[in-house]
Amino acid sequence: MDASAIIAILTPLVPGAAFEQGRSIDFATVYVPADRLVETCRALRDNDALRFTTIIEVTAADYFPREPRFEVVYHLLSIERRLRVRLKVRVGENGSLPTVQGIWKGAGWPEREVWDMFGIVFDGHPDLRRLLMPDDWEGHPARKDYPVQIRKAAQTYEPMEISEQEFRTNIERDRVRRAH
Amino acid sequence: MPSLRTETMTVNMGPQHPSTHGVLRLVLELDGEVIHSVMPTIGYLHTGIEKTAEQKKWQQVIPLVERMDYLGPQSNSLSYALAVEKLLGLEMPKRVSDIRVLIAELNRIASHLIWLGTHAMEIGAVSMLFYAIRERELLLNINELIAGFRFFPSYIRIGGLREDLPRGFHEAVNAFLERFPAKIDEFEGLLTKNDIFRRRTEGVGVVTLADAQQWGLVGPIARAAGTDYDVRRYFPYLGYETYEFNVPTATEGDVYARYRVRIAELRESVKIAKQAIARITPSGVWACDDPRVVPPPKDKVYTEMEALIQHFLIYSQGFTVPAGDVYVPVEGPRGEHGTYIVSDGTNRPWRVKMRPPSFMAIQALPAIVKGGLIADVVAVIGSTDVVMGDCDR
Numbered sequence: 001m002d003a004s005a006i007i008a009i010l011t012p013l014v015p016g017a018a019f020e021q022g023r024s025i026d027f028a029t030v031y032v033p034a035d036r037l038v039e040t041c042r043a044l045r046d047n048d049a050l051r052f053t054t055i056i057e058v059t060a061a062d063y064f065p066r067e068p069r070f071e072v073v074y075h076l077l078s079i080e081r082r083l084r085v086r087l088k089v090r091v092g093e094n095g096s097l098p099t100v101q102g103i104w105k106g107a108g109w110p111e112r113e114v115w116d117m118f119g120i121v122f123d124g125h126p127d128l129r130r131l132l133m134p135d136d137w138e139g140h141p142a143r144k145d146y147p148v149q150i151r152k153a154a155q156t157y158e159p160m161e162i163s164e165q166e167f168r169t170n171i172e173r174d175r176v177r178r179a180h
Numbered sequence: 181m182p183s184l185r186t187e188t189m190t191v192n193m194g195p196q197h198p199s200t201h202g203v204l205r206l207v208l209e210l211d212g213e214v215i216h217s218v219m220p221t222i223g224y225l226h227t228g229i230e231k232t233a234e235q236k237k238w239q240q241v242i243p244l245v246e247r248m249d250y251l252g253p254q255s256n257s258l259s260y261a262l263a264v265e266k267l268l269g270l271e272m273p274k275r276v277s278d279i280r281v282l283i284a285e286l287n288r289i290a291s292h293l294i295w296l297g298t299h300a301m302e303i304g305a306v307s308m309l310f311y312a313i314r315e316r317e318l319l320l321n322i323n324e325l326i327a328g329f330r331f332f333p334s335y336i337r338i339g340g341l342r343e344d345l346p347r348g349f350h351e352a353v354n355a356f357l358e359r360f361p362a363k364i365d366e367f368e369g370l371l372t373k374n375d376i377f378r379r380r381t382e383g384v385g386v387v388t389l390a391d392a393q394q395w396g397l398v399g400p401i402a403r404a405a406g407t408d409y410d411v412r413r414y415f416p417y418l419g420y421e422t423y424e425f426n427v428p429t430a431t432e433g434d435v436y437a438r439y440r441v442r443i444a445e446l447r448e449s450v451k452i453a454k455q456a457i458a459r460i461t462p463s464g465v466w467a468c469d470d471p472r473v474v475p476p477p478k479d480k481v482y483t484e485m486e487a488l489i490q491h492f493l494i495y496s497q498g499f500t501v502p503a504g505d506v507y508v509p510v511e512g513p514r515g516e517h518g519t520y521i522v523s524d525g526t527n528r529p530w531r532v533k534m535r536p537p538s539f540m541a542i543q544a545l546p547a548i549v550k551g552g553l554i555a556d557v558v559a560v561i562g563s564t565d566v567v568m569g570d571c572d573r
Contacts, residue, residue, distance in 0.1 A: 055396040106543060
């Protein structure tokens with residue numbers, strides 16, 4: 001199924017969204033506007049002719065200095081229909097896009113990784129923290145304007161000095177956060 | 181009687197715990213022995229391979245990506261090479277594809293052997309590790325034979341293979357394939373009906389098919405839950421449609437089902453490898469004939485000007501790849517290994533992204549082990565067969 005067929009199915013389900021056919025040599029590529037992403041994903045997952053029930057990955061590419069500089073890429077798989085599709089969302093330097101964790105739970109970590117590496121914010125993501133880089137890292141390494149080799153002094157830490165009360169508060173805050 | 185004050189206990193596991201398969205860290209919240217929640221922390225093995233790859237020429241990326249999934253390295257390089265070849269529009273000769281199939285299957289066997297050894301050892305069958313590693317040693321010898329390198333052969337290259345098969349390759353592979361099925365029986369004799377092993381694994385860490393799809397798990401974990409999705413079947417590459425093999429499945433979705441699926445996959449891999457080695461001639465063509473990518477033979481380099489120029493170009497500038505992006509999946513030992521590459525038309529990749537199956541499996545870990553016992557965590561991690569190099573890249 002090529003991109004135009006998928007867009008033909010999607011257009012009545014997501015009215016008013018400006019889908020765009022992307023060039024590709026492997027399987028269908030569809031550009032989706034960021035504000036209609038969640039509806040589109042739900043339609044892709046639930047439509048009977050498509051059934052994209054499996055999320056393969058979420059990643060991004062930085063096309064600096066082009067504007068808008070980022071493209072967030074979603075690879076989806078439909079086992080039932082033997083289909084693959086690539087969704088692309090254009091995001092600017094300080095832009096953001098909604099999380100699709102409500103559609104596929106497995107999008108959580110890949111989105112976190114995209115934030116970690118590119119600094120693209122996913123609105124509504126419950127746990128947008130560093131994933132691969134250390135918690136106190138500065139910058140987003142996969143960006144094209146991030147230097148490849150940097151000289152940075154080895155980070156050392158003082159022994160943890162924390163009162164018992166603070167420790168308990170931390171644990172409790174952590175528990176509350178995880179309970180949600 | 182005054183009510184007892186109870187509270188949950190937070191326990192740190194890893195990153196240097198022997199059964200976390202490298203450097204996975206889990207923060208477990210326990211209520212007695214029952215797991216309330218798990219918070220995995222990854223990134224201890226992050227080496228920025230994808231960023232480094234953007235600085236290298238196309239061919240130089242092959243050894244880099246092999247270091248991601250260090251137990252099944254050649255599925256990374258295979259998927260990367262196939263992706264670049266797709267952008268270049270290269271067609272591989274049949275012999276090259278057959279050798280790649282053989283290597284991919286031997287690679288799967290080697291990876292599954294490490295899984296089997298460590299998984300069984302963590303559950304208590306310590307001697308399994310030695311039996312499994314002994315067989316894997318023979319596969320590492322074959323790697324050494326073809327490339328002089330035991331772990332990361334970098335034998336699969338863009339445009340074909342590094343060089344032709346060495347003398348003695350067929351004998352070594354045939355000897356292994358002759359010997360190995362009896363060894364699988366031996367492994368199964370030790371574990372499949374072993375009461376202790378079954379009690380530790382049956383009904384533990386259940387993943388339903390719906391969950392597997394939600395969490396993006398494809399590969400042995402999903403096949404143990406009922407789907408027959410296998411990239412080799414659904415989206416054939418390398419001519420897998422011409423090989424006769426089954427896709428083993430199970431429906432229970434527990435640790436034991438994953439064990440049975442992987443053991444059956446060992447047998448299927450032997451079957452495919454036997455068909456492949458029968459098709460491969462001891463010597464013959466080992467690369468495509470595209471002079472842009474494949475350097476000319478040495479005797480021509482020394483006698484012909486054009487060949488010398490070509491040789492010089494390939495080794496100094498590399499080759500350019502048409503602009504565009506492509507995603508190519510292959511069925512790796514842990515599931516779908518995919519490579520997404522973006523080219524801007526120069527001699528270096530603009531972006532290389534691997535789809536890591538271990539990453540998705542660790543993400544799903546909290547949901548799998550929640551409500552189970554702490555002792556089951558080790559069994560579940562072993563059964564998902566995660567490799568931290570693949571997860572952190």
